[in-house]
Amino acid sequence: MQDIIVNALLAVVVAAAAVLRFIIGGKLDSGMTKKQKVMLIRILISAAILLGLQFLPAELFSRLDGALFPSAGRWIRLALYLADYFIIGYDILRKAVRNILNGQVFDECFLMAVATIGAMALAIYENGDYLEAIAVMLFYQIGEWFQSYAVGRSRRNISELMDIRPDYANVERDGRLEQVDPDEVEIGSVIVVQPGEKVPIDGVVTEGASSLNTSALTGESLPREVNAGDEIISGCINMTGVLKIRTTREFGESTVSKILDLVENASSRKSRSEDFISKFAKIYTPVVCYSALALAVLPPLVRMLALGLPADWGTWIYRALTFLVISCPCALVISIPLSFFAGIGGASHEGVLVKGSNFLEILSQVKTVVFDKTGTLTQGVFEVEAVHHNNMDGAKLIEYAALAESASSHPISKSLQRAYGKEIDRARVSDIQEISGSGILARVDGVEVAAGNDKLMKRLGVAWIDCHHTGTIIHMAVGGEYAGHIVISDIVKPNSRRAIAELKAAGVDKTVMLTGDAKKVADQVAAALGIDEVYSELLPADKVDKVEELLGGKSGKAKLAFVGDGINDAPVLSRADIGVAMGAMGSDAAIEAADVVLMDDDPMKIAKAIKISRKCLGIVYQNIVMAIGVKAACLILTAFGVTNMYLAIFADVGVMILAVLNAIRCLFVKKL
Ligand code: ADP
Ligand code: MG
Numbered sequence: 225m226q227d228i229i230v231n232a233l234l235a236v237v238v239a240a241a242a243v244l245r246f247i248i249g250g251k252l253d254s255g256m257t258k259k260q261k262v263m264l265i266r267i268l269i270s271a272a273i274l275l276g277l278q279f280l281p282a283e284l285f286s287r288l289d290g291a292l293f294p295s296a297g298r299w300i301r302l303a304l305y306l307a308d309y310f311i312i313g314y315d316i317l318r319k320a321v322r323n324i325l326n327g328q329v330f331d332e333c334f335l336m337a338v339a340t341i342g343a344m345a346l347a348i349y350e351n352g353d354y355l356e357a358i359a360v361m362l363f364y365q366i367g368e369w370f371q372s373y374a375v376g377r378s379r380r381n382i383s384e385l386m387d388i389r390p391d392y393a394n395v396e397r398d399g400r401l402e403q404v405d406p407d408e409v410e411i412g413s414v415i416v417v418q419p420g421e422k423v424p425i426d427g428v429v430t431e432g433a434s435s436l437n438t439s440a441l442t443g444e445s446l447p448r449e450v451n452a453g454d455e456i457i458s459g460c461i462n463m464t465g466v467l468k469i470r471t472t473r474e475f476g477e478s479t480v481s482k483i484l485d486l487v488e489n490a491s492s493r494k495s496r497s498e499d500f501i502s503k504f505a506k507i508y509t510p511v512v513c514y515s516a517l518a519l520a521v522l523p524p525l526v527r528m529l530a531l532g533l534p535a536d537w538g539t540w541i542y543r544a545l546t547f548l549v550i551s552c553p554c555a556l557v558i559s560i561p562l563s564f565f566a567g568i569g570g571a572s573h574e575g576v577l578v579k580g581s582n583f584l585e586i587l588s589q590v591k592t593v594v595f596d597k598t599g600t601l602t603q604g605v606f607e608v609e610a611v612h613h614n615n616m617d618g619a620k621l622i623e624y625a626a627l628a629e630s631a632s633s634h635p636i637s638k639s640l641q642r643a644y645g646k647e648i649d650r651a652r653v654s655d656i657q658e659i660s661g662s663g664i665l666a667r668v669d670g671v672e673v674a675a676g677n678d679k680l681m682k683r684l685g686v687a688w689i690d691c692h693h694t695g696t697i698i699h700m701a702v703g704g705e706y707a708g709h710i711v712i713s714d715i716v717k718p719n720s721r722r723a724i725a726e727l728k729a730a731g732v733d734k735t736v737m738l739t740g741d742a743k744k745v746a747d748q749v750a751a752a753l754g755i756d757e758v759y760s761e762l763l764p765a766d767k768v769d770k771v772e773e774l775l776g777g778k779s780g781k782a783k784l785a786f787v788g789d790g791i792n793d794a795p796v797l798s799r800a801d802i803g804v805a806m807g808a809m810g811s812d813a814a815i816e817a818a819d820v821v822l823m824d825d826d827p828m829k830i831a832k833a834i835k836i837s838r839k840c841l842g843i844v845y846q847n848i849v850m851a852i853g854v855k856a857a858c859l860i861l862t863a864f865g866v867t868n869m870y871l872a873i874f875a876d877v878g879v880m881i882l883a884v885l886n887a888i889r890c891l892f893v894k895k896l
Pocket of ligand 1: 676
């Protein structure tokens with residue numbers, strides 16, 4: 225055993241020296257913090273001294289005995305070892321003392337301090353070998369160093385993935401570009417974005433054409449073309465042309481700030497597994513400490529008093545100390561939050577923003593996915609197909625519709641405005657009232673105009689004429705008279721069908737579509753996409769009722785997700801176990817209310833998000849089982865005296881390193 229330790233020390237010295245040499249030589253951009261470098265130096269020095277002391281011939285010290293004072297050699301030897309012990313362990317000892325003073329006794333520093341001081345004391349008492357106590361501390365510190373390096377590495381990876389924060393915005397002043405803090409740019413200012421720069425603020429392109437790299441936001445690797453007149457969101461990288469952008473939001477309200485906010489706050493929402501682990505550690509550590517105490521005291525007492533054997537204190541105290549070293553819960557305490565963090569990072573790289581670890585956990589248990597139709601499964605971009613039964617010119621009817629709809633952000637409204645095609649003179653419209661799930665009432669050029677579905681007509685007491693076309697029908701009443709209907713139709717998103725199939729493949733039992741649109745359209749879309757259940761002609765409040773019914777109908781741990789664009793469905797988003805919103809098209813209210821945001825509105829990403837969450841939770845459970853399993857086995861072996869402290873520390877550090885490496889796997893997401 226001694227040989228193994230000596231060889232391990234030798235390896236540590238060589239490895240640490242090599243790494244340090246490269247760092248000092250500037251050949252290795254290690255990305256280490258100063259603290260990590262200092263720790264590496266301490267490890268090197270301490271391991272070297274320990275190695276040196278191991279090789280010093282024993283006679284050297286025995287010759288000193290009596291030279292100065294009786295057994296001087298023994299004390300000098302002890303002093304050298306102690307010095308080495310402090311070099312490697314002073315911060316642990318200090319932390320342990322500080323925690324005790326603060327009343328938080330039981331943590332890993334305490335465990336390590338007690339174990340190593342105990343081993344030291346035993347060695348002094350028996351005038352034995354100090355190697356063990358110091359080596360345990362040394363290997364523990366190596367484990368800690370490795371862990372801190374790995375954690376720092378993965379955090380940096382994530383922030384690189386999320387490297388979308390713009391540092392400045394270019395504002396043109398007197399023909400010269402000036403770099404200003406994006407925070408200082410007011411709404412409506414014109415900013416210039418040059419090739420290679422990040423778009424700092426949301427806006428509309430006024431001049432120029434370019435292609436944008438949106439991969440940091442959406443995970444989409446194909447560049448997106450933009451021209452004058454197009455909306456542009458912050459966080460993309462401008463690749464080819466110079467763009468002039470008139471800002472439509474302040475920096476703080478822009479997409480990029482919102483995303484960064486979400487990601488930064490994500491880790492503060494703890495999952496149940498994380499809660500479990502911190503509660504577990506609070507109970508576990510004291511239990512282990514008291515068990516160790518019992519292991520140290522009870523067997524010797526029993527031997528002495530009941531069996532009449534020698535107490536053999538040393539053996540049992542040693543076993544108790546080993547027990548303490550093994551029990552250190554750091555593998556769990558570190559790896560679980562790290563797994564969630566990496567999972568959230570991996571998902572955001574794919575354009576899926578998960579607002580907290582708890583949501584990642586819920587996502588992994590989703591068995592029912594409920595969709596909104598318009599804007600979620602369909603593009604929400606309607607084309608006018610026909611105008612029927614009109615008592616006025618069709619173009620005039622569309623003009624009335626577009627004007628009445630001028631204030632709404634509903635996809636139908638936007639489409640009618642597009643069909644009208646001319647600038648809308650808002651002065652012609654007044655008294656706008658939007659009845660969600662039904663339509664719009666407004667006064668246009670002094671005439672009452674109603675645009676909406678049959679519910680709206682019923683409400684107004686206007687007789688309407690049914691349409692034999694399959695499509696979304698906008699009935700119009702002008703001046704209280706039925707004026708005909710506009711047939712518009714929407715197309716399903718290219719990925720919707722595959723998205724439903726992928727969900728099924730990912731183990732989702734039931735897919736449901738809820739819509740306020742007519743039954744005919746709804747049934748057609750559902751059949752085309754392979755959706756299990758459809759409920760149509762629902763008002764927003766009916767959608768909430770339906771979701772509650774579905775929530776009531778499912779079993780035990782299975783969770784329900786609602787996916788919507790937030791137009792008329794923000795209440796449902798918050799009512800479901802987990803709300804998923806479309807980020808690019810969805811309303812701000814939806815992005816607020818949702819727990820998961822799909823940046824590029826692609827329904828395929830839902831299946832992907834579920835897969836990521838399952839993988840992440842799988843890794844979390846693997847780590848819990850591995851860490852607790854290995855520790856339990858070692859603890860039992862120790863109680864029977866099979867292991868020793870070296871094995872204990874190797875088990876502890878080894879499990880921790882494996883758990884951290886495993887956690888980092890959450891960062892990497894397979895392409896669908
Ligand atoms: P979905 O559930 O498909 O997202 P909504 O609940 O937003 O649909 O709307 C349901 C129906 O109400 C629409 O199909 C349309 O007939 C009518 N409607 C809602 N808003 C408007 C509007 N602004 N203009 C005209 N019709 C509307
Ligand atoms: Mg909708």
